[in-house]
Amino acid sequence: MPIGAQYLExxxxxxxxxxSCGRDPHDVKLIAVSKTVEAPRIQEAIDAGAHVFGENRPDQIMDRHARYPHExxxxxxxxxxxxxxDxxxxxALIHSxxxxxxxxxxxxxxxxxxxxxxILIEVNVSGEESKGGAAPQEVPRLLRATEAFDHVRVRGLMTMAPQGDLDVAERCFADLRELRDRMRVEWDSPDAAFLSELSMGMSEDWERAVAQGATMVRIGRAIFSEDFA
Structure with a gap:
């Protein structure tokens, strides 16, 4: 299936x-993760309506931003x-x-x-040693630290769930949402955008993330891979 058709699907x-979750589709941003994709394939996604992309290496985001500055x-x-x-x-947003x-x-x-x-604060909800991110109990300290800076704004939290068990993934997503909600109550910020975002869910588990309140899902293989099913 062509990239454009996969994106639209x-x-x-x-x-x-x-x-189906009682949510407005406009409240969840689809991030097309293009980290292993050549420029012509990115252009196919843009032509189909993709305008938000995720990159995981500095050289890549610099190159892609220069090629497609309006995305x-x-x-x-x-x-x-x-x-x-760099x-x-x-x-536009640093998730990690x-x-x-x-x-x-x-x-x-x-x-x-x-x-x-x-920025988003990355949280290692699952506690896996192989994953980056702050422990949940460290999030208040990081939020306090950001208050010293005028050019850094915390928009929310991000996590990566363990792969292979969707029920475990969904529990991680629920835990991140609950942590975010507690922090919003404790901080009581006048900024409506403060901690408004939850970046969670990838190609294998994003449906569970949406059910638990994700406002951003990071999808790569389901859009760009010919082998994803």
Whole structure:
């Protein structure tokens, strides 16, 4: 199936899942994860209506942002201190912030770029050693740390669930939503966008994430792979 048709199929299925959960499809953003995809295939997705993309390497987001500056680019990979200056000018949103010492570097890069950098705090809800992210109990400390910076804005939380068991994945998604809700009550921020986003769910488990309140799903293989079923 052509890339454009696959994108449209995923987008239509996402809308159906939202409606079945009693949610407005416009409240869930479909992020096309293009990290292993060549530029012509990205163009096919754009032609079909995709305008939000996720990249996990600095060189890739720099290249893609330069090629397609009118599209929305999210950084979803591991944040390295030395590459923050490259990521910030290109990223509408950084999904994977969890090291406190990165905040000052993001602040400086955002100030130099003349922007406020929106970020998500990555949370390792499952506790898997192989996954990055802050432990849930560390999130309040990170939120307090961001208050020192004028060019960093926390928009929400992100997690990656364990693969292979959809029920376990859904529990992780529910736990992230509950953590976000507790933090919003404790902070009582006047900013309506504060902690408004939940980035959770990928090609294998995004339906469960939507059921638990995801506002962003990160889908790559279901859009770009010919082998995904």
């Amino acid at each position: 995923v987008a239509a299925h996402l809308a159906d899942v939202c409606r 929305e680019w999210h950084f979803i990979g591991n944040v390295q201190s030395r590459r923050i200056k 990521i910030v000018p290109c990223a 912030v969890y090291e406190e010492h990165h905040l000052a570097r993001i602040e400086r890069a955002a100030q130099e770029a003349g922007k406020v950098q929106d």
